[in-house]
Amino acid sequence: MAWRAAAGLRHSRGPVCVLTPSSNRTPQPQTEKIAVARDPDLVYLFSKNPLEQAGVSPWLEFVPKRSDEMKFTFMKRLVYLVSGLAGFGLNLAVAGDMPPRGNLLELHSCALYAGGCVVSSEATLEGRYMLRAWNFTSGTFNGTSLSGLGVAVLQSSSDNLAIPESKSGDAVIYLPQGATRAQLDALVAWLKSSQPDFHPATARTRVVPLRFARSQTGDTFSAGDFISVKASSFARCQAFACGESLWYQPRSVTSLFTVAEDQGSQITEPLLELKWADAGKRSVFLARFGEPAAAKSLYVTLADLCSSAHNPL
Secondary structure, eight states, X not given: OEEOOOTTOOOOXXXXXXXXXXXXXXXXXXOEEEEEOOOSSEEEEEEEOGGGGGTOOOOEEEEEOOHHHHHHHHHHHHHHHHHHHHHHXXXXXXXXXXXXXXXXEEEESSOSEXXXXXXXXXXXXXXXXXXXXXEEEEOEETTEEOTTOEEEEEEEOSSOTTSTTOOOOEEEEEEETTOOHHHHHHHXXXXXXXXXXXXXXXXXXXXXXXXXXXXXXXXXXXXXXXXXXEXXXXXXXXXXXXXXEEOOOOSSOOSEEXXXXXXXXXXXXXXXXXXXXXXXXXXXXXXXXXXXXXXXXXXXXXXXXXXXXXXXX
């Protein structure tokens, strides 16, 4: 008797062999063929032959299914191959993204740097509005360049949005006028994926002119006719009262940040039924994000800020 594997052997989890008589055949060296079920479309037969002891390498035999099944199998594998190549190309494009970098302005409706009494009085009654504006200096996301673009989000909540555990409330996302559809989609996708705290109950969008500017007199941001903000200049080192300190950190993901004074903000957003005007508070974070060599959320002190040798923003 000798072992002979049957053609068209079906998928199995263990060794599969078929025993057939071979009394009329010329005696052959005893061979044990073991069908190893690794693929539903092919059966792999590994031979264990005494000739291996004489230095003959083991061999591998493929037993195909019927021709009609093979045609279907070929088409199925072709579809898998095309899909795999498409996914591989997309992964390469995403993997080739350069992390977005740029500057951030984050405005709150409560003081961020103040005395304990001021912060305590505002903690439960103020801080329910927050504006964040990102200005991209370089980088890509989902294969789309964000360099030179900007995005902003205005939030209104029943909680103090300066507190990390607060609810996101409702939001309006401001997108840059003149950007392509792909850029608009990439900006919204980046915002949702990069800011872990951003989970608004509702989020609507506006496409308006976004303007960022920096000068010796201050930093400004505007979004159409809806938002206008001016923050104090980094060149000015104002006197801070005794007992004042930093009570909050940016809600946005940043590399470096510091506190600036709101020198005048005017926000009117009908979609949120919001009119917000403020000035004279140290309620603005100015920051950088995406810096490759910087620590996460590193606070820059006043001494660093006033030093001509260290001006991080």
